[in-house]
Amino acid sequence: DSHIQYERVGADVTMKCGSMDWDAAVTWTANGTDIDESHLNGSYLILKNVDLTHSGQYSCYEGSSWHLKYQTYLGVGTPPKEPVLMCRSNNYPKGFYCSWHLPTPTYIPNFFNISVIHGMREMVCEKDIFPKNRCHIKYLQLFSTVKYKVTLTVTNALGKNSTTLTFDEFAIVKPDPPESVVAKPVPNNPRRLEVSWQNPSSWPDPESFPLKFFLRYRPLILDQWQHVELSDGTSHTITDAYAGKEYIIQVAAKDNDIGTWSDWSVAVHATPWTEEPKHLTTEAQVTETTSASTSSFMPPPTTKICDKGAVVGSGAVAVCWTAGLVLAAYGVLFI
Amino acid sequence: MAAADSPSAALRRRDLCSRGIRLAGKMRSDVVDLLDTYVERQGLDASASVAAVEGVPAAAVERWDEQTGTQRLLENLAAYRAFRVLLSQMLEEHREQLGEADAALGRALASVLLQVSAFAYHLEELLRLESRGPPSEEGAPPPPAPHLGLFERKLRGLGVLRELAQWAVRSTRDLRQLTKPSLGSGLAPSRAESP
Numbered sequence: 001d002s003h004i005q006y007e008r009v010g011a012d013v014t015m016k017c018g019s020m021d022w023d024a025a026v027t028w029t030a031n032g033t034d035i036d037e038s039h040l041n042g043s044y045l046i047l048k049n050v051d052l053t054h055s056g057q058y059s060c061y062e063g064s065s066w067h068l069k070y071q072t073y074l075g076v077g078t079p080p081k082e083p084v085l086m087c088r089s090n091n092y093p094k095g096f097y098c099s100w101h102l103p104t105p106t107y108i109p110n111f112f113n114i115s116v117i118h119g120m121r122e123m124v125c126e127k128d129i130f131p132k133n134r135c136h137i138k139y140l141q142l143f144s145t146v147k148y149k150v151t152l153t154v155t156n157a158l159g160k161n162s163t164t165l166t167f168d169e170f171a172i173v174k175p176d177p178p179e180s181v182v183a184k185p186v187p188n189n190p191r192r193l194e195v196s197w198q199n200p201s202s203w204p205d206p207e208s209f210p211l212k213f214f215l216r217y218r219p220l221i222l223d224q225w226q227h228v229e230l231s232d233g234t235s236h237t238i239t240d241a242y243a244g245k246e247y248i249i250q251v252a253a254k255d256n257d258i259g260t261w262s263d264w265s266v267a268v269h270a271t272p273w274t275e276e277p278k279h280l281t282t283e284a285q286v287t288e289t290t291s292a293s294t295s296s297f298m299p300p301p302t303t304k305i306c307d308k309g310a311v312v313g314s315g316a317v318a319v320c321w322t323a324g325l326v327l328a329a330y331g332v333l334f335i
Numbered sequence: 336m337a338a339a340d341s342p343s344a345a346l347r348r349r350d351l352c353s354r355g356i357r358l359a360g361k362m363r364s365d366v367v368d369l370l371d372t373y374v375e376r377q378g379l380d381a382s383a384s385v386a387a388v389e390g391v392p393a394a395a396v397e398r399w400d401e402q403t404g405t406q407r408l409l410e411n412l413a414a415y416r417a418f419r420v421l422l423s424q425m426l427e428e429h430r431e432q433l434g435e436a437d438a439a440l441g442r443a444l445a446s447v448l449l450q451v452s453a454f455a456y457h458l459e460e461l462l463r464l465e466s467r468g469p470p471s472e473e474g475a476p477p478p479p480a481p482h483l484g485l486f487e488r489k490l491r492g493l494g495v496l497r498e499l500a501q502w503a504v505r506s507t508r509d510l511r512q513l514t515k516p517s518l519g520s521g522l523a524p525s526r527a528e529s530p
Binding site for chain 1: 384
């Protein structure tokens, strides 16, 4: 006949060997290992100031016959602290869910009981299979000014504790983040990025309960985000991106009228379109090859880069002169 | 009913609904601001629970998604007509109590009253479009304001404004349902519902 007992950390525990007399000769084991006689007071097992390592199966055997006389599982733990409770509606207007956890483990089994009261009505919170510390409630009424009161009680063999949340229907509405965020460069547009996303799949009726969105973006090299709020649509074109810089982009969602913003979506990265670099001409490559023996670096000739046929406009000459000066200075640095 | 379903009527309905949604959004925003002002000026606790106030139409509804368009319009209209009376009473009490001492609160109340009246008219237009027409307001006069002490009147006012803020959200949702092209948004009752 096996028993279970739970004791607090730090307690002194005395185990009797079933109906055996105090002066009977017995042997105690813990998880199959003999316990030293120094822990015995007659046939009683004395465990002082127990800690978590004392948890286990304890068995008592009659002295010479080794008949099992008593067996118990000892669980050492603590009474529960005040649980942490959260309620949220990510599928408005269908319903909401509440989830909970203990701030510190008790190391022994706990039982949770949740009650939901709306006005005079007690509502049923259906336990989810996964995760197991969660339950969901269907809204029976919408647009109510009466608050919901949710009380979670946690009980174990060593004590109980509870917490209560009171909230309005609108206050807990928080969608899941937008899904399938995609950011793409726009061909021939070095400062644009096209971003698109989808409504979170958990939001049941975006047509009747439209979401608005908040987009944030920044180049990886900077810490400062830029933000754009969008009241409709699931796409946006960024038009002020720094050319050639990789960007990180995220989107958040909120019901158009009530509740709070979702968490940020998974971040996506994108770099605006850049022009393909022009290749050097064959003559320039020959010039470099013949000069290789006299110096380690020769600036490329300016004539071909500033070929008037290639540069259009009245400023072509000034541009060529400037380019030549820059290249010459660059060459000096490497001699 | 045929006239109500004509393309021009459908366009007009859509236009009225879109404008109504914008009206309701603005109204809600102003009511929320008014609530903050009211709580502060009346020395109330913003989180105070107020029991259901007699004569204040509750926005709470069960099976909201199953309502027909007609039900939505009629319930909204009844509510905003009631709020028109309630806000008028609040405004009068405010003037009697404070006179010009708190002009800002008086102006805010008057502004919301105007928006409520405008929205009620908007709903009447939508019902006229249905060829059903809005129910008449003639007949019994509005119920007089109950005789309450000063604190009870303040709490009642808080209840009125809170419920109005809720209605403004509900109205936005109701009007959006009316713009949906599905059967459920039809203003005319379905065959199954006809007597």
